[in-house]
Amino acid sequence: MTTRRDLFKIVGGSAVGLLFTPAPWRLIADSALWSENWPGIPRPARGEIRTRFTHCGLCPAGCAVRARCVGEQPVSLAGVEGGLCPFGVAGHHLPYHPARLKQGDRQAAAAAVAAVSEAHGTVALLDLRPGRTASWTYRRAMAALPHGVYLAPEEPAFAVDLAKAKTVLSLGAPLLDGWGRPSRVFAARSGFRLIQAEAVESRTAALADQWLPVRPGAEMALGPAVAAARSDALQSRDREGVPGAETNNAPLAYGAPTGPGSEALQSRDREGAVGAGAILDAPFGHGAAREGAVGAGAILDAPFGHGAAREGSAGAKTNAPLANARGSDVLGRGALRSRDREGAGVAQITGLAQEQIAQMARELRDNGPALILGREMTSEVLAWNVRVGAWGKTVGPREEAPVPHEWRKAAPVTPLPQVADGSLQALIIDESSAGARIPWADIQPKLAPDAVVVLLACARNGYAEHATHLLPTPVYPEALDDLPAPVDAMASEFRLSTPLVPAPEYAVDPVEFVSALAGLDAKDALRRRADAIHRAGRGRLIAYADGKSVPVKDLKPEEFWKALASGAEWIGEESRGPVPRIAPAASPRIAPAAVPGIALAAAPRIAPAASPRIAPAAAPGIAPAAATTPPDAAWPFFLAAAEESGGPLVSPLLSKIYQESRLRLGPHRAALNPHSGFAEGSRAAIETRYGRRIVEVTLDAGVPPGMVLVAGCGAGLEACRVVRI
Amino acid sequence: MNKRYGMSVDIDKCTGCGACMVACAVENNVPPAGAGVTGRKGITWLRVYKIDNGEEYPERRSAFVPMLCQQCGVETPCVHVCPQQAVEVDPATGIVGQMPERCLGCRYCMAACPYHARYFNWWDPVWPPGMEKTLNPDVAPRMRGVVEKCNFCHGRRHRAQERAAATGQRDIRPGDYIPACVEACPTGAIRFGDLNDPASEVAAARRQDGSFRLLEKLGTDPKIYYRSRREWVRQIAEAPKPGGKENARA
Numbered sequence: 001m002t003t004r005r006d007l008f009k010i011v012g013g014s015a016v017g018l019l020f021t022p023a024p025w026r027l028i029a030d031s032a033l034w035s036e037n038w039p040g041i042p043r044p045a046r047g048e049i050r051t052r053f054t055h056c057g058l059c060p061a062g063c064a065v066r067a068r069c070v071g072e073q074p075v076s077l078a079g080v081e082g083g084l085c086p087f088g089v090a091g092h093h094l095p096y097h098p099a100r101l102k103q104g105d106r107q108a109a110a111a112a113v114a115a116v117s118e119a120h121g122t123v124a125l126l127d128l129r130p131g132r133t134a135s136w137t138y139r140r141a142m143a144a145l146p147h148g149v150y151l152a153p154e155e156p157a158f159a160v161d162l163a164k165a166k167t168v169l170s171l172g173a174p175l176l177d178g179w180g181r182p183s184r185v186f187a188a189r190s191g192f193r194l195i196q197a198e199a200v201e202s203r204t205a206a207l208a209d210q211w212l213p214v215r216p217g218a219e220m221a222l223g224p225a226v227a228a229a230r231s232d233a234l235q236s237r238d239r240e241g242v243p244g245a246e247t248n249n250a251p252l253a254y255g256a257p258t259g260p261g262s263e264a265l266q267s268r269d270r271e272g273a274v275g276a277g278a279i280l281d282a283p284f285g286h287g288a289a290r291e292g293a294v295g296a297g298a299i300l301d302a303p304f305g306h307g308a309a310r311e312g313s314a315g316a317k318t319n320a321p322l323a324n325a326r327g328s329d330v331l332g333r334g335a336l337r338s339r340d341r342e343g344a345g346v347a348q349i350t351g352l353a354q355e356q357i358a359q360m361a362r363e364l365r366d367n368g369p370a371l372i373l374g375r376e377m378t379s380e381v382l383a384w385n386v387r388v389g390a391w392g393k394t395v396g397p398r399e400e401a402p403v404p405h406e407w408r409k410a411a412p413v414t415p416l417p418q419v420a421d422g423s424l425q426a427l428i429i430d431e432s433s434a435g436a437r438i439p440w441a442d443i444q445p446k447l448a449p450d451a452v453v454v455l456l457a458c459a460r461n462g463y464a465e466h467a468t469h470l471l472p473t474p475v476y477p478e479a480l481d482d483l484p485a486p487v488d489a490m491a492s493e494f495r496l497s498t499p500l501v502p503a504p505e506y507a508v509d510p511v512e513f514v515s516a517l518a519g520l521d522a523k524d525a526l527r528r529r530a531d532a533i534h535r536a537g538r539g540r541l542i543a544y545a546d547g548k549s550v551p552v553k554d555l556k557p558e559e560f561w562k563a564l565a566s567g568a569e570w571i572g573e574e575s576r577g578p579v580p581r582i583a584p585a586a587s588p589r590i591a592p593a594a595v596p597g598i599a600l601a602a603a604p605r606i607a608p609a610a611s612p613r614i615a616p617a618a619a620p621g622i623a624p625a626a627a628t629t630p631p632d633a634a635w636p637f638f639l640a641a642a643e644e645s646g647g648p649l650v651s652p653l654l655s656k657i658y659q660e661s662r663l664r665l666g667p668h669r670a671a672l673n674p675h676s677g678f679a680e681g682s683r684a685a686i687e688t689r690y691g692r693r694i695v696e697v698t699l700d701a702g703v704p705p706g707m708v709l710v711a712g713c714g715a716g717l718e719a720c721r722v723v724r725i
Numbered sequence: 726m727n728k729r730y731g732m733s734v735d736i737d738k739c740t741g742c743g744a745c746m747v748a749c750a751v752e753n754n755v756p757p758a759g760a761g762v763t764g765r766k767g768i769t770w771l772r773v774y775k776i777d778n779g780e781e782y783p784e785r786r787s788a789f790v791p792m793l794c795q796q797c798g799v800e801t802p803c804v805h806v807c808p809q810q811a812v813e814v815d816p817a818t819g820i821v822g823q824m825p826e827r828c829l830g831c832r833y834c835m836a837a838c839p840y841h842a843r844y845f846n847w848w849d850p851v852w853p854p855g856m857e858k859t860l861n862p863d864v865a866p867r868m869r870g871v872v873e874k875c876n877f878c879h880g881r882r883h884r885a886q887e888r889a890a891a892t893g894q895r896d897i898r899p900g901d902y903i904p905a906c907v908e909a910c911p912t913g914a915i916r917f918g919d920l921n922d923p924a925s926e927v928a929a930a931r932r933q934d935g936s937f938r939l940l941e942k943l944g945t946d947p948k949i950y951y952r953s954r955r956e957w958v959r960q961i962a963e964a965p966k967p968g969g970k971e972n973a974r975a
Binding site for chain 1: 773910
């Protein structure tokens with residue numbers, strides 16, 4: 001018989017037993033989940049799924065993008081010709097970035113600039129991504145102002161073709177990490193052997209066929225050194241009487257241009273014009289040009305302004321035609337001896353053995369066509385490429401896409417160093433598009449003491465702290481803009497970054513702002529440019545929606561424009577022509593760059609990070625270097641910019657790679673060698689003569705001793721100290 | 726015939742750019758990390774690890790290893806330990822699926838996973854104001870308190886199935902269904918396909934020299950095949966986590 005006691009036992013036992021089943025825990029969890037469901041979990045939008053095409057405006061590579069949209073709202077972006085970079089994949093988040101600028105007094109900024117202009121003060125515009133239609137509008141606007149000046153960083157006057165290269169020597173260029181258009185670079189990657197000369201084991205160095213760990217800042221020293229080493233090999237062969245040495249080696253050793261334009265170049269050289277020699281003469285502002293030499297031999301011996309040209313090389317005296325030059329004829333014994341000394345010096349600067357340099361030179365010669373890439377594609381890099389016979393093969397000229405004839409009356413492009421100090425009363429900076437970055441330390445001396453600085457930007461982390469007026473701009477993919485052809489496009493290109501979402505009302509269109517100052521009507525500038533391209537009748541239009549390629553001449557102007565606005569791309573024809581004339585570097589940038597404690601000869605300074613791809617955001621407190629001082633007891637480290645940080649704004653989702661996985665160096669972290677005396681995760685202060693930044697230390701054995709890497713600091717090499725805190 | 730979806734990852738091609746990680750998060754509505762969130766508590770269905778050969782500069786050499794759910798096909802550890810049947814292996818595809826609606830949040834599966842490829846939602850998913858408009862309509866955001874992991878972008882598979890059905894096909898054609906990481910990879914290091922189809926790229930890749938699977942000795946038949954020509958890279962096959970301290974060589 002069941003008693004009351006038994007009943008209590010059953011109930012009690014059941015209650016205890018229930019605790020050992022999932023039921024109560026499930027009940028608690030479900031209650032928690034139900035409570036979580038009502039307010040906070042966002043519900044994705046529903047609607048018609050559409051596909052739209054545009055071009056990524058985050059960097060000059062301008063990858064073709066296929067956007068998947070719900071109604072008008074993009075919900076995912078993908079590449080058309082290949083993958084996108086992580087910044088491009090999440091580009092559609094940028095309009096909603098919490099750090100986006102949302103306020104600015106447009107009228108006050110316009111009045112301040114107008115007041116300067118009316119008082120006949122100099123108004124300058126700094127365009128960080130030149131080559132766009134917007135750039136032409138800026139130039140026209142500056143021409144319309146009484147004292148308008150258009151400033152822009154130097155653009156490469158040539159293009160490279162990776163697909164034709166068999167050997168690529170990269171002098172610190174981030175070839176596999178944001179250099180050029182990724183689809184082109186990786187499509188060509190299996191076709192060439194990559195030699196990466198770089199102090200740090202970067203992503204490109206990690207994937208290179210050969211990584212040459214040179215001393216910090218000495219990458220660019222290898223360009224002329226490779227050629228010098230090759231010439232040594234040639235001299236040796238000449239001495240040994242190797243049959244065919246002249247014919248086999250002269251074009252390579254002396255950079256005789258081959259292919260299109262070579263005859264014109266030779267002819268010009270014979271006439272005493274400044275041809276390839278002028279390009280090659282003064283890689284760092286010294287050398288042959290200063291001495292009046294124009295031959296290729298002069299260049300050969302002046303890697304850093306200390307070469308044989310200064311000493312009066314035979315090449316400089318004889319001005320021999322390049323294609324017919326033979327090593328011993330052009331250079332002479334004195335020059336070669338001088339060059340030998342240079343080779344030893346460069347070996348010491350770079351930390352590489354002379355034999356290694358010679359081996360590299362042989363590889364470039366024997367496994368051509370070769371290509372030399374620099375972190376910045378300057379005229380010096382072009383010069384070295386001409387030397388290795390790349391002109392007309394892997395390097396060539398590229399014309400700009402046609403522009404309306406009447407635009408040609410625009411203001412010229414003025415390099416910043418040519419501007420007199422203290423002469424700018426007003427400076428407008430278009431920072432809305434990521435491009436090259438010019439250190440503020442270079443800009444600031446050009447400004448008058450009470451200068452007006454108007455910054456058009458989408459975030460505060462660039463030049464904002466120096467601006468007197470800050471105006472918010474549209475961001476990708478709100479802005480309508482065109483994209484200049486990247487450095488790895490041999491043909492001229494015209495493509496639009498078509499808006500996928502409308503810009504907010506507070507955003508100020510930089511082109512509209514600047515053109516209004518000058519009284520220009522530039523609203524339809526892109527359309528007029530497209531019409532000019534159509535009138536020229538060259539090239540083809542590639543529509544990504546259907547993959548068709550149509551000759552421009554088969555299209556009506558309206559069809560052409562409509563296709564461009566729908567994400568199509570116009571590709572012109574490859575240019576053929578002689579080596580362009582390039583002025584020597586405006587100012588020498590030579591600074592010691594050696595491992596601390598080792599006194600070395602002068603080495604080239606890395607110019608501040610003006611990557612052809614994405615401008616790194618400026619780090620607060622650390623200004624870019626204007627001139628580097630050698631490390632000593634007070635400044636024992638070299639500070640170097642690590643990887644690009646993706647422009648002024650990156651999607652919050654990039655926390656996946658900066659914060660959660662730490663795949664890339666985040667903005668508040670610094671990488672040091674494990675033997676630097678710091679612990680992983682410890683906090684430290686990096687101090688330069690420009691400021692201080694608190695960072696978290698990451699130990700990385702790929703960083704050489706005596707060097708500290710900071711992401712997005714915008715610096716080249718800068719002496720610094722790292723203080724434990 | 727049932728499919729057996731798998732992936733091949735060519736480590737020698739991976740630049741560690743992180744595009745796959747970001748594309749994965751975009752596709753699967755994974756929220757950005759809040760302040761202070763670390764790798765341990767963050768959610769990265771696909772995480773790229775940097776590994777090295779253990780040498781000092783300048784002999785040091787690095788490689789990048791994309792790490793995701795290995796889609797174990799035999800004795801799948803997470804399936805075995807789940808008290809809620811919230812983890813299942815789909816016999817039609819071989820994909821190990823995670824059902825957040827059933828998940829209790831006990832995290833047994835995280836403890837059981839030999840690859841550390843499962844992640845727990847410690848917080849509510851939060852996007853900056855306005856950014857929720859960019860969420861993928863094919864994937865529901867998960868709530869706090871549940872585990873999630875890579876499912877080869879099941880939303881994409883459903884879309885591909887719908888498209889196939891709309892055109893009267895029973896099966897998805899190769900190429901109609903690829904996960905977001907595969908689509909995003911700029912170098913083509915990640916390939917996806919049916920391992921049962923001998924003509925597929927992944928089936929060919931797994932037969933190549935230097936191909937290996939992680940912790941193959943456990944006998945769980947993972948469906949992610951890695952490949953490298955470098956011997957020191959292939960040593961990660963024996964490690965529970967690429968680049969972890971457990972992997973340190975003597």
